[in-house]
Amino acid sequence: MTEITEDLLKKVIVKRKSDSYKGKYGRILLIGGSENYGGAIIMSTEGAVNAGAGLVATATHPMNLTALHARLPEAMFLDWHDAQLADLIKKMDVIVCGPGLGMSDLAKQIMVILRRCCSEKQTVVLDASALDLISEDKTLLPANAGHLVLTPHQMEWQRLSQIRIPFQTDSANIAALNQLIPDSNAMLVLKSNHTHVYDGTGQIFVNPIGNPGMATGGMGDTLAGIIGGFVAQFGPSTETVLAAVYMHSLAGDLLYQDHYVVRPTEIAKVLPKLMKKYSELS
Ligand SMILES: NC(=O)C1=CN([C@@H]2O[C@H](COP(=O)(O)OP(=O)(O)OC[C@H]3O[C@@H](n4cnc5c(N)ncnc54)[C@H](OP(=O)(O)O)[C@@H]3O)[C@@H](O)[C@H]2O)[C@@H](O)CC1
Ligand SMILES: Nc1ncnc2c1ncn2[C@@H]1O[C@H](COP(=O)(O)OP(=O)(O)O)[C@@H](O)[C@H]1O
Numbered sequence: 001m002t003e004i005t006e007d008l009l010k011k012v013i014v015k016r017k018s019d020s021y022k023g024k025y026g027r028i029l030l031i032g033g034s035e036n037y038g039g040a041i042i043m044s045t046e047g048a049v050n051a052g053a054g055l056v057a058t059a060t061h062p063m064n065l066t067a068l069h070a071r072l073p074e075a076m077f078l079d080w081h082d083a084q085l086a087d088l089i090k091k092m093d094v095i096v097c098g099p100g101l102g103m104s105d106l107a108k109q110i111m112v113i114l115r116r117c118c119s120e121k122q123t124v125v126l127d128a129s130a131l132d133l134i135s136e137d138k139t140l141l142p143a144n145a146g147h148l149v150l151t152p153h154q155m156e157w158q159r160l161s162q163i164r165i166p167f168q169t170d171s172a173n174i175a176a177l178n179q180l181i182p183d184s185n186a187m188l189v190l191k192s193n194h195t196h197v198y199d200g201t202g203q204i205f206v207n208p209i210g211n212p213g214m215a216t217g218g219m220g221d222t223l224a225g226i227i228g229g230f231v232a233q234f235g236p237s238t239e240t241v242l243a244a245v246y247m248h249s250l251a252g253d254l255l256y257q258d259h260y261v262v263r264p265t266e267i268a269k270v271l272p273k274l275m276k277k278y279s280e281l282s
């Protein structure tokens, strides 16, 4: 097992080249946010924008439009009922699906569209309801994606893997991941107070940082957006995902020094400054 270290941030977060434009930092689509869970996809989107994705679009329930744009005019919006969703998915480098998506028939249809439209050039990050929908119907897994990153908390992983929380050992988790997705391009980010990350080749990484101030609704939604934003601009490697996991907790620890509770939106807020610092050390 390998501990993720700060050095990885210096390696992954490189200085931006003068000779570049938004298209060089990745296109990302975030899908989620039903009537009751609009905040989830807004927090994910905030994670992706502040992590530096070049172009960000959000497909969500139309009632979230005003709130989304009030916080994030940087994000493009698509009504998730719109038939253009399929074409939009095809144009993206990264798709994050699940935060606040819910378990409705429409949510299932969206998963079917995602599975049909994603391709080997793309990374799909699956979180929250997307994982729960796959637990109910494994055929919804977007297996054609070039890279898949699953980000369950322990209960979501229990539903998906059928391994009860006390029995979620590294060896059991690796076996379940390989059974679910035989492709070595899949990663499992199993979130907890010490998140373990498994890549498809059997390597195990542990995140040694983070704090209980981060036990706040929306913290995982934000992480999914940060992972997506990192992959969009730094490429779909194991190191990129590990750096995103570490950066999320590092921001949390920084805030926890003088905050009793760490708000997910505050994590997103400090990202650009922290990323600047590490890019100058690279
Ligand atoms: N602002 C918004 O819009 C927000 C919207 N959100 C959206 O809500 C949707 C549902 O997601 P969810 O995570 O809230 O619910 P679910 O998957 O049922 O898990 C809770 C159950 O699992 C159990 N549990 C055991 N271990 C656990 C662990 N380590 N971590 C967490 N839970 C653990 C836990 O046990 P208990 O608390 O009862 O002890 C409980 O029984 C999803 O779409 C998400 O994106 C949220 O992100 C919040 C902010
Ligand atoms: N006690 C803790 N110590 C460190 N990190 C924590 C702790 N509690 C929660 N986290 C982090 O917060 C996030 C919670 O994710 P999740 O349960 O999916 O949140 P949500 O669905 O509400 O957005 C994970 O990244 C997890 O590692």
Ligand SMILES: [Mg+2]
Pocket: 127, 128, 153, 220, 221
């Ligand atoms: Mg979650």
